[in-house]
Amino acid sequence: MFEQLAGLLTHLGEKRIAVLRLFGAEVRFDTTALVMSWVVIVLLILLALWLRRGLRQPVEEKPNRTQAALDGLIDILKSQLSGNFASERLAIMMFPFISTLFLYVLLSNWLGVVPYLSSPTQNINITMGLALLVFFMSHVLAVKLKGTRRYLKGFLEPYAFMLPINLVGEVAKPLSHAFRLFGNILAGTILITVVMVKFAPIIVPPVLSIFFGLFFGGIQAFVFAILAVAYINVAVED
Amino acid sequence: MLQEAQNVVSGISGADIATAAKYIAAGLCMGIGAIGPAIGEGMAAAHALDGMARQPEMQGALLRTMVLGQAITETTGIYSLLIAIVLLFVI
Numbered sequence: 077m078f079e080q081l082a083g084l085l086t087h088l089g090e091k092r093i094a095v096l097r098l099f100g101a102e103v104r105f106d107t108t109a110l111v112m113s114w115v116v117i118v119l120l121i122l123l124a125l126w127l128r129r130g131l132r133q134p135v136e137e138k139p140n141r142t143q144a145a146l147d148g149l150i151d152i153l154k155s156q157l158s159g160n161f162a163s164e165r166l167a168i169m170m171f172p173f174i175s176t177l178f179l180y181v182l183l184s185n186w187l188g189v190v191p192y193l194s195s196p197t198q199n200i201n202i203t204m205g206l207a208l209l210v211f212f213m214s215h216v217l218a219v220k221l222k223g224t225r226r227y228l229k230g231f232l233e234p235y236a237f238m239l240p241i242n243l244v245g246e247v248a249k250p251l252s253h254a255f256r257l258f259g260n261i262l263a264g265t266i267l268i269t270v271v272m273v274k275f276a277p278i279i280v281p282p283v284l285s286i287f288f289g290l291f292f293g294g295i296q297a298f299v300f301a302i303l304a305v306a307y308i309n310v311a312v313e314d
Numbered sequence: 315m316l317q318e319a320q321n322v323v324s325g326i327s328g329a330d331i332a333t334a335a336k337y338i339a340a341g342l343c344m345g346i347g348a349i350g351p352a353i354g355e356g357m358a359a360a361h362a363l364d365g366m367a368r369q370p371e372m373q374g375a376l377l378r379t380m381v382l383g384q385a386i387t388e389t390t391g392i393y394s395l396l397i398a399i400v401l402l403f404v405i
C-alpha cells in the first residue's frame with residue numbers, strides 16, 4: 077500500500093519539463109505551472125475588463141451596483157494598507173503592487189479547486205519568483221527613499237558586528253516567504269489527493285477542497301500580501 | 315516457527331531498512347515538528363482573545379496582527395513538512 081501511495085504522490089509532483097537551449101545553456105521550464113500561471117493572468121485580465129464595463133465617473137449619476145461594490149472593496153484594501161504602512165504616501169504608492177500580488181496569489185490558490193487545473197503556487201519556482209519580487213522591491217525602495225548611505229548603515233544596526241546576522245536575516249525573509257505559501261498549498265493538494273484516491277472518493281473531497289483550497293488559499297493570499305507589506309515597511313523605515 | 319522468523323529476518327535487505335527509516339523519519343519529523351507551531355499559534359490566539367475581550371473596538375487590528383503572527387509561527391511547521399515531503403518522495 078505504501079508503495080502505491082508513494083507512486084501516487086510522485087505522480088502528483090510529476091512535471092512536464094520543456095527544455096530550451098539558449099546560448100549553449102539549458103533552460104528548463106515546468107510547463108504545467110507556466111500554463112496555469114498564464115490561466116490566472118488571463119482570468120484576471122478578463123475579470124478586470126468585464127468589471128470595467130459600466131463604470132462611470134461618479135459625478136452626476138449615482139453609481140450602479142457593481143461600481144458600488146468595487147468602490148467598497150477598494151476602500152477596504154486601502155484602509156488595510158494605510159493601517160499597516162508607515163506613511164500614507166507609501167501606502168498609496170504601494171497599493172497597486174500589493175493588491176496585484178494579492179489578487180494573483182488568491183486566484184492562483186483558488187485555481188487548485190477547479191478539477192483538471194492545479195495551483196501555480198504549488199510550484200516552488202513561482203512562489204520564489206513572487207518572494208524575490210517583493211525582496212527586490214523592498215530593497216530598491218529602501219535605497220531610493222533612505223539614500224545609499226543610510227541604507228547600508230542599516231545593516232550595521234544596532235552594532236557593527238551584527239552585520240552577518242543582519243545579512244542572514246535579509247536572505248531568510250524571501251526564503252520563508254516563498255516556502256510558507258508553497259508548503260501550505262502543496263500540503264492541501266497532497267492531502268486532498270490522498271483522501272480522494274485512497275479513502276473517500278465522493279462527498280469528502282469537495283468539503284476538503286473548500287476548506288483547504290478556498291479558506292486556506294484566501295488566508296495564505298492575505299498573509300502573503302500582508303507580509304510583503306511588512307517587509308517593505310521594515311526595509312523602508314528608519 | 316523460529317526458522318520462519320530467521321528466514322524473514324535474513325530476507326530483509328539494506329534497502330528495506332532504508333525505506334522503513336524514511337517513513338519513520340517522515341512521521342517523526344511531522345509529529346514533533348507540529349508541536350511547536352501548535353503551541354505558538356494557540357498562545358497567539360489566546361492572547362489576541364484576551365486583548366479583544368478587554369478592548370472590543372481593537373478587534374480588526376488584533377485579528378490582522380494575530381493572523382500575521384500565526385503565519386510566521388507556522389513557518390517552522392512548514393519547514394518540517396517540507397523535510398517530510400523530501401524524505402518521502404525525493405530521497
